[in-house]
Amino acid sequence: MEIKKVYYIEGDGIGPEIFSAAKMVIDRAVEKEFNGEKKIEWIEVLAGEKAYKETGSYLPEDTLKTLKEEAEIAIKGPLTTPVGTGFRSLNVTLRQTFDLYACIRPVRYFNGLETPVKHPELVNMVIFRENTEDVYAGIEWEALSSEAKKIIDFMKSELGVNIDEKAAIGIKPITEFGSKRLIRKAIRYAIENNRKSVTLMHKGNIMKFTEGAFRNWGYEVMEEDEFKDKCVKEEDASLDEKRIIIKDRIADNMFQQVLTRPAEYDVIATTNLNGDYISDALAAQVGGLGLAPGANIGDNLALFEPTHGSVPKRAGTDTANPCSLILSGAMMLEYMGWKGAGKRIEDAIEKAIAKKEVTQDLARLMPGAKSVGCKRFGEIIAENL
Numbered sequence: 061m062e063i064k065k066v067y068y069i070e071g072d073g074i075g076p077e078i079f080s081a082a083k084m085v086i087d088r089a090v091e092k093e094f095n096g097e098k099k100i101e102w103i104e105v106l107a108g109e110k111a112y113k114e115t116g117s118y119l120p121e122d123t124l125k126t127l128k129e130e131a132e133i134a135i136k137g138p139l140t141t142p143v144g145t146g147f148r149s150l151n152v153t154l155r156q157t158f159d160l161y162a163c164i165r166p167v168r169y170f171n172g173l174e175t176p177v178k179h180p181e182l183v184n185m186v187i188f189r190e191n192t193e194d195v196y197a198g199i200e201w202e203a204l205s206s207e208a209k210k211i212i213d214f215m216k217s218e219l220g221v222n223i224d225e226k227a228a229i230g231i232k233p234i235t236e237f238g239s240k241r242l243i244r245k246a247i248r249y250a251i252e253n254n255r256k257s258v259t260l261m262h263k264g265n266i267m268k269f270t271e272g273a274f275r276n277w278g279y280e281v282m283e284e285d286e287f288k289d290k291c292v293k294e295e296d297a298s299l300d301e302k303r304i305i306i307k308d309r310i311a312d313n314m315f316q317q318v319l320t321r322p323a324e325y326d327v328i329a330t331t332n333l334n335g336d337y338i339s340d341a342l343a344a345q346v347g348g349l350g351l352a353p354g355a356n357i358g359d360n361l362a363l364f365e366p367t368h369g370s371v372p373k374r375a376g377t378d379t380a381n382p383c384s385l386i387l388s389g390a391m392m393l394e395y396m397g398w399k400g401a402g403k404r405i406e407d408a409i410e411k412a413i414a415k416k417e418v419t420q421d422l423a424r425l426m427p428g429a430k431s432v433g434c435k436r437f438g439e440i441i442a443e444n445l
Contacts, residue, residue, distance in 0.1 A: 062098045064396055067127060071137020072108045073370030074380035074434075079137045081382035081438025085405060086389040088442045093401040105131075107150055108139040119150055124157060127361060134363045135392055137385060138370040151365070152198065155191050160356035160363055161238065162245050163189040163335060166391070167342040167352060172413040174425045180346045182322040186255070187342070188246035189335025191356055193238045194270075196332045200230035234270040234331060239277045245357075246329035247287055250304045257294075260308040261330035261338065274331055275308050282306045311338075318342060343367065350381035350421045351409075353388040355395070362395055364388040378433035381419040383409055386441065408444035412437065 070079045083102065090098055105123040112118050127134060139150040154160070165187040169180040177183075201208040208229045215221040223229075243260070250258050260279075264272030282291040287304075294307040309317060311334045318325055318338070322345070328338065343352035352367035366384035374380050386405060393402035412418065416429040419437050423429040432440070 061096065063101050064098070064133065065101045065103055065131070066392070067103045067105050067131040067134040069105055069107045069123075069134070069136035069139070070110060071370060072110075072140040073138060073372040073375040075108070075137025075139070075370055077376075077378060077434045078366070078380050078382035078385045081434055081441075082135075082385040082389050084438055085382075085386050085408070085442050085445070086393065086401075088445050089390075089393065089401040089404045089408075090398065092445050093398065093404055098398065105134075107136070107154070119153060127154075127158065131361055133392060133396065134361065135385075135389060136363060136365045138366055138368060140370045140372060152196055154363060155356050156196070158358055158361045158363070159192065160358040160361060161190065161192050162242055162355075162357045163187075163191040163332075164249075164355045164357060164391075165189065165335075165339040165352060165367060167339065167346060169346040170351060170410050170413050172410070172416070172426065173347040173422065174427070175345060175347055177319065177345050179322070183318070183342060183346050185318070185322070185325055185342060186249065186327050187335055187339045188242055188249070188327065188329045189339065190234075190238060190242045190274075190330070190332050192332075193234050194232055194332035195230070197231070197233050199233070201228065203228040232267075232270055234274055236273070236277050239274045239331075240281050243278045243281045243329045244284075244286075246327050247281065247291060247304060247306075250327045251287075251290055255304070255326045256301075257305040257307055257325070258291075258327045258329055259314070259325055260306070261311055261314045261328050261334050262308065263311045263334070264308075265310055271311075271331060271334075278308065278329065279306065314338065315341060319345070339367065347425060348421060349384060350419070351383050351387065353384055353391050355388065355391050357395075362392070364392040364395075378435055379420055380434045381421050382434050382438050383419075383441075386438070404445050405441070408441045411444040412440045415440070 070076045105126050107119050107123055111120055168184045211229045212223045215223055246258050260275050262271040262275045264275045290303055291306050292303045294305050297305045343349050349368040354365050354367045356363045368384055390402035390405040417432050417440055420431045423431040
């Protein structure tokens, strides 16, 4: 028997409920696909509110040590992050601590859902979002703080830049190294998965030396020996092009394009904040964040997670949709090379939606649907395997 170790964090808020449902579905999918020849060994590590209750730390050193020294694959529920005050995001800390530089978010439509757009079935995109730079670098200072004053004084005296002395200050670093490794991973994914194009999404018309540089570095990547015979610029592509077409779009235009011409876009590689926005917007086009999986992948660790937050107000109510985490589990199985089990999960979710017995967030998009709880919805998906 082949056994794969998967390290997991239940998460905060609705995390324990959706993780319980997801684990049941993932285990059942593996059992059905491999008939006992493969199995997951689940190993819990602590983070978030559960960790604080048991250890006094939201992110214990033991967790960091275990993930660094032992783990190759991990999956987590959502972790709570305060807005405006309190500790820094644990999600961001995990991504940066383990250099999980590629945030990968596939977005597709499941038959049976009614959505805000006319043709949601045309949405089938994978977002590669840079995960360590841009706003996630976390470099900012509060308005009127001594640090902000120093930066403002320096900008005025040394660079001749006039900034209001009462301004809050944030710095947006984007590097050639960080941009190229993200774009390289996006192009490799497109090649390996028979995708047609990679679009570089940026705001380079305004931020020429950060977002604009991201675009330019992307075109440099396509000229590398690894890709130069496998990729082509959009303007040089033929009608029957077999190579990966590399495009670029300005960020605000991209939001219009994915609404009006979604079939023209496939893999999107972009900077951190742009990626956050576009992945949530695309999820809305196909039914919401409840169906949006995600992964944070570096060179040594892959951490899978739902795209949505911990939704504390729904904790313990058995109303949360577990599909985002379940689909993240399907991504995890595919990453492990157990693609058949992952495909079973996607098919089982589609069958569940077709039966119109779904959690309340999906039921409101489906006339005549029956609303069921988180646990029951997980059971229905498992039964469909």
